[in-house]
Amino acid sequence: MTESDPPRRSIIGPIFFSLCGFLVIAALAALPFWAGKPQENNLPEVAKFIGRFHPVVLHLPIGMLVWVLIIEAGNLIFRKSAQSSSRSAIFFTAFSAVLAALLGFLLYFSMPDYDKDLVERHLVGGIILACCAVAAFVVKTWVDALEGRGTKHYRYLLLCCAGVMAFTSHDGASLTHGKGYLTDHAPDPLRKALGLPARTTEKPLKKTDDPIVYTDVIVPILEQKCYSCHNAEKRKGKYQMDKYDLLLAGGTKGHGIIPGKSADSNMMVRINLPEGDDEHMPPEGKKDLEEHEVVLIKWWIDGGASKDAKLTDLPMTDAVKQALSMRVSPEKRTQQNAAASQPVKQTAGRRDSLKADIAQLSAQFPSALNFESQDSNNLVFTAVGIRKKFGDEDLAKLKPVLPAMTALDLSSTKVTDEGAKILADATDLKSLRLPETDVSDLALDHLTKLSHLESLNLYGTRVSNAGILKLAGMKQLKKLYLWHTDVDAAGARALGEKLPDCEIVMGQ
Ligand code: HEC
Known part of the structure; x- marks a missing residue:
């Protein structure tokens, strides 16, 4: 062998x-x-x-x-x-x-x-x-x-x-x-190659014309919470919800929706069952409908569950108005959730403790100081309406609320390097605008302490090539505006090498 x-x-x-x-x-x-x-x-x-x-x-x-x-x-x-x-x-x-x-x-x-x-x-x-x-x-x-x-x-x-x-x-x-599982988020060229239409980005609610309640309000909710199990391929309970007629018709247990009668509509009955109930929809483990979504669905059904009724065709109440205002796009919601679960948690109650200061400052600088959003504890301040009347002493008055501040706009104010010292207290600050102010390289020493700062606008200030290199350690910085400063292309490049993730805007 x-x-x-x-x-x-x-x-x-x-x-x-x-x-x-x-x-x-x-x-x-x-x-x-x-x-x-x-x-x-x-x-x-x-x-x-x-x-x-x-x-x-x-x-x-x-x-x-x-x-x-x-x-x-x-x-x-x-x-x-x-x-x-x-x-x-x-x-x-x-x-x-x-x-x-x-x-x-x-x-x-x-x-x-x-x-x-x-x-x-x-x-x-x-x-x-x-x-x-x-x-x-x-x-x-x-x-x-x-x-x-x-x-x-x-x-x-x-x-x-x-x-x-x-x-x-x-x-x-x-x-x-569901049918689009693999292709829903495919890049458009690939979708085109597969013969699919370009990806529909989120349909914004057109402010100018009157939205259709079913397509613009109800469908987006059902799409998010129900379609995954009740579609043409997967008709759980023999109930397909992504077609208007079938949505009304219902499944094995009869009528999904009886126009005008939300209490008798199978769909609403299932939604309203207590969460622990086996028949509650969506089933355990799936994201439940939010309260305002239930309000809107009920409102639409009681208003006749029409396919093409406009927002203004249905009787409006305060509760519905409030519910309508709570609708945000899914992307925005994730952003908000992410923001909400961040350091804000530690600051719960911040809102209350700052109440007095905020009231006082609001009186002094009308409509300049606000909460980031309705349910946020974060503050934003803009001096746009005050500009030249706003100087270092005014900035000093903000001191007690600075730790809660996430965005600060001091464009064209009289703030100087002296004022910038105070800014070191704004530890949560994400966005700072100082364009056309009198700040120089000296101010940058204080700004380097802002460990959450993501966007910094120094347009039209006196900062220089040497000065901005002080920012080289601010790895979290995503955007830096430097046009009309003493920084030149070489200076911007030198900093850019240190901060590869930061977009440096020179204005060319
Ligand atoms: C995770 C999958 C899943 C999701 C998501 C889901 N369902 Fe269901 N649904 C089922 C299953 C399974 C059944 C059949 C078993 C049953 O009747 O409980 C069913 C049955 C139903 C029925 C009864 C149909 C009939 O006539 O028998 C209704 C009404 C219903 N779902 C409404 C909804 C609504 C409204 C939503 C969105 C808020 C939703 N479902 C989301 C799985 C789901």
Whole structure:
């Protein structure tokens, strides 16, 4: 036995595996015909239970197949055709793919309220994938027995498996997460290539014209909180909510919405059930509707649940007005939540403790001092209305409230380097505007202490190349405005190297 003439392996193994493989493939292919239409009621509970493991098990063949592809890509690159290195891996791929297909089948029979076309395509895809994987394993046993002959066919089969897998897992994801799960946030060029319309960025409520209550108020709420389970593919309770007619029609339990009668509308009944109730919607674990959203839905239903009524067509109350004002875009809300969970938490109660100071300052500088938002403890101050009447002594009066200040606009005021000293107390300050003031490099010494400062405007001041280098340690700085200062391009570049994340605006 030499290396150039290794012994032929027995072909009994491959023949045995071919027979088994053939039987498995035939059985899988016959499965849909043999089982007939899905009927949830005929299925034993234990079968339904086992079927629920499909979403867990299906990751096995995906991972294994990727592993096989990696091994074979390695073999191809290093020209090791006769290797049997991926045989056990393709065996487990085939085995787990068959298992996943069988479990998927049980799931299909226990949850008949999915979109029929999509679920059937997914089912067929899963079966084809399992068959391809079994065939690939059988071929691999032959390839190994024949010392690497036919490796090509094995690799073609693997490519088939990969293609079917991509297709099938996309359908599976659409079933569980809704059709646009993968593509919703895809970049526009990719969406275009897939034949999808460009991404709709958040529809702003047009202030000028009268918004339509259903499309502009109700749909955005349902979209966020209900559509994920009640859409064309996933009709939980046989209830599809993303079409107006179906939203009203309801599901297995009848009317979703009875116009004018929110109390009798199934949808409202479910929403109003206590949160612990099994039938409460959205179900446990999903983000509940907010109070103002419930107010708006109820208002719309009681107002006739019209598809095209305008905001002004429905009777307006203070509660509704308030609820309408609470709607913010999802992005804005995340920003607000992020801001709210930051240092503000420690400052809870700050609002109360500062009340007296704020009242006094508000009287002195009318409409200059405000809270960042309705439910924020953060203060913002703008001297835009006062400008030249506002100097260092005035700035000193803000001292007690400076720690709560997040934005300070001192544009064109008489503030000088002396005043800038006080600013070191504004430890939470994120945005500071000092354009066209008398500050110079000396002021920058004090500003470096502002560890949350993200935006600094020094437009039209006397700061210089040497001065701004003091800011080199302010890694949190995102924007710095320096046009019409003594800083030149070289100076800006020198600082830019120290602060790669900061956008330095020179005004050219
Ligand atoms: C996580 C998935 C999920 C979300 C999100 C969800 N639902 Fe459901 N919904 C279900 C399931 C499952 C059923 C069927 C079981 C049942 O009746 O409780 C159902 C049933 C219903 C039904 C009864 C349909 C019928 O006639 O049988 C209504 C009404 C309903 N949901 C309303 C809503 C509303 C309104 C929202 C959004 C606020 C919502 N659901 C969000 C899963 C969900």
